[in-house]
Structures are given as C-alpha cells and as structure tokens.
Amino acid sequence: MTTLRAERVTLGYGRRPVVHDVSLDIVEGGVGLIGESGSGKTTLARAFLGLLSPMSGNIWYGDRTLAKTDLKAFRKDVQPVFQAEALDPRMRVGRSIAEALPRAARARVGELLEQVGLDPELAGRRPHQLSGGQRQRVVIARALAVGPRLLILDEPTSALDVTVQARILDLLASLDTGRLLITHNLAVVERLCRTSHVLFAGRVVESGPTAQLLANPAHPYTKALRDAVPTLGGEPPQARGRTEAVPAATGCPYRLRCPLAVAACEQAPALREVKDRQVACHRAEDVLSG
Numbered sequence: 001m002t003t004l005r006a007e008r009v010t011l012g013y014g015r016r017p018v019v020h021d022v023s024l025d026i027v028e029g030g031v032g033l034i035g036e037s038g039s040g041k042t043t044l045a046r047a048f049l050g051l052l053s054p055m056s057g058n059i060w061y062g063d064r065t066l067a068k069t070d071l072k073a074f075r076k077d078v079q080p081v082f083q084a085e086a087l088d089p090r091m092r093v094g095r096s097i098a099e100a101l102p103r104a105a106r107a108r109v110g111e112l113l114e115q116v117g118l119d120p121e122l123a124g125r126r127p128h129q130l131s132g133g134q135r136q137r138v139v140i141a142r143a144l145a146v147g148p149r150l151l152i153l154d155e156p157t158s159a160l161d162v163t164v165q166a167r168i169l170d171l172l173a174s175l176d177t178g179r180l181l182i183t184h185n186l187a188v189v190e191r192l193c194r195t196s197h198v199l200f201a202g203r204v205v206e207s208g209p210t211a212q213l214l215a216n217p218a219h220p221y222t223k224a225l226r227d228a229v230p231t232l233g234g235e236p237p238q239a240r241g242r243t244e245a246v247p248a249a250t251g252c253p254y255r256l257r258c259p260l261a262v263a264a265c266e267q268a269p270a271l272r273e274v275k276d277r278q279v280a281c282h283r284a285e286d287v288l289s290g
C-alpha cells in the first residue's frame with residue numbers, strides 16, 4: 001500500500017492554526033481519528049485529500065509531498081466518503097455515480113450498485129426516494145467508481161440507525177482499500193481500524209492499537225471518551241472533571257478538564273512512548289494503572 005503520511009503538520013484557516021504539529025501514517029488495517037466536535041478531524045481529512053495546504057509540515061504520498069504529486073492521479077487513488085446528505089438531491093443516483101466514471105466505463109453503474117449491495121434498478125431514483133442506508137451505499141459506490149486505493153471516511157454511518165449502521169460497517173470492512181476513518185463513535189473505529197489516534201484541541205494526545213487503547217486508555221481524555229459511551233442497563237457514566245471547560249491555551253490543553261491535573265501539567269507534555277502507545281500526558285502511567 002502506498003502510504004499517505006502527515007509529517008509535523010500544522011493546519012489552519014486564515015492565520016489561525018487549528019491542528020498543531022500532527023504526525024500520522026495511514027497504515028494497513030485502517031486508521032481511526034477520534035475526538036469531539038471541533039478537535040480538528042475534518043481539517044486533517046481535508047489536508048489528506050489535498051484540499052488544504054499545511055501552514056507548516058508536509059503531507060507525503062509515497063515518496064512525494066502532495067505539493068509535488070500529480071493531483072489528478074492522486075484524486076483517483078484517494079477518495080472521500082462523506083455523509084449521504086452531500087448527494088445532489090436533483091440528480092438520479094445512477095447519474096451521480098456515472099459522473100465519477102470515465103465516459104467509456106459508464107455502463108459499470110449497475111455493477112457498482114451491486115457491489116455495495118443495491119439493486120441496479122435503483123439507479124433511476126433520486127436520493128430522497130432511497131432510505132438513509134441506501135443513500136450511504138450510493139455514496140460508497142460513487143467513491144469506489146474510480147478504483148481508489150484509500151478511502152477517507154468522515155462519519156460514514158452517524159446518520160443511520162444501529163442495524164443499518166452495522167450493515168454499512170460490514171460493507172466497508174469487506175472492501176480491500178485502505179482507510180482513514182473520522183468519527184466520534186468508538187464502536188465504529190473498533191470495528192474498522194486497527195490503529196487509532198485521539199485528537200484533542202487539534203493535537204494528538206494518544207495513538208496506538210485501537211483495541212488496547214479503548215480497553216486500557218493511557219490519556220485521561222481517551223478514558224473520558226470511552227467512559228462517556230452509555231451501556232444498556234449499565235451504570236450511568238460518572239462526571240469526571242469539567243466537560244464544558246475550553247482547552248487551556250498554555251500547558252496541557254486538557255488540564256482544565258482533567259481530574260488528574262497537577263502542577264506539572266502547566267508545562268505542555270510531549271508525545272512519548274508508554275508501552276504500546278504514544279501519549280501526551282505527564283500522568284500516563286497513573287492512567288494506565290488506574
């Protein structure tokens with residue numbers, strides 16, 4: 001797999017950086033980006049798609065930076081899968097898919113619909129005449145039309161109910177493309193991504209193998225995210241720290257919310273290796289053993 005890689009990337013809008021010094025490889029087995037709203041997930045995804053240039057650092061595709069890559073070929077290799085609402089409401093879905101195909105290959109629409117588990121007859125419908133799950137399958141078929149090596153998926157199932165979501169996840173898991181998946185749904189990363197990165201306030205605070213990271217978090221924020229997932233019939237999640245607190249401007253950005261914050265947290269922690277993780281927390285060992 002040709003790797004797509006961010007190297008010490010800072011990204012922003014105008015002159016305001018919102019993603020800071022992030023390094024991240026899209027490796028085999030799927031990579032998840034987890035974090036709350038506003039943490040910078042979509043901004044990073046836009047940079048990986050070549051839609052936003054870094055303020056500093058580089059995005060590499062194989063041995064070239066995106067600035068020096070043939071973007072036409074790159075856009076065939078790396079395809080976005082966004083939410084189904086992005087489909088043109090006036091266009092028949094078959095035409096939406098055909099638009100992504102080279103002229104000579106337009107007959108492949110039916111085949112692509114079948115590949116994502118849809119009846120080719122549905123090509124003549126408009127998006128509002130399909131269910132939410134069917135629309136999401138159309139979005140996936142459209143992304144697959146150009147034969148991509150890598151999919152960049154932004155909340156691909158968040159608008160769907162749980163059973164439909166499960167079937168879309170089965171479909172995505174069956175595809176032989178690489179993937180970068182953005183979500184706040186931990187069950188989704190667990191299913192589709194072997195490696196995950198947790199973003200807080202535009203910084204990676206923890207990276208590692210998804211299963212271990214969720215079973216035994218090393219950063220208090222990962223732990224809070226995991227513990228906030230309600231379980232049927234389980235204890236309600238306990239309030240830890242102040243969830244409404246804005247990121248701190250100096251020191252550890254999480255310290256105003258963190259129940260474990262100590263004086264040392266006024267100094268920003270660097271990402272460091274702790275067991276099978278990279279974690280930016282002075283108290284990672286305490287979190288792991290806690």
Ligand SMILES: Nc1ncnc2c1ncn2[C@@H]1O[C@H](COP(=O)(O)OP(=O)(O)OP(=O)(O)O)[C@@H](O)[C@H]1O
Pocket residue numbers: 013018035036037038039040041042043044
């Ligand atoms: N086009 C834009 N212009 C200016 N600021 C922006 C723009 N898009 C995003 N931002 C800001 O950048 C920060 C990160 O936003 P981003 O959309 O990447 O977060 P996110 O983690 O994807 O959030 P969500 O889960 O809500 O989509 C936020 O503070 C947001 O307000």
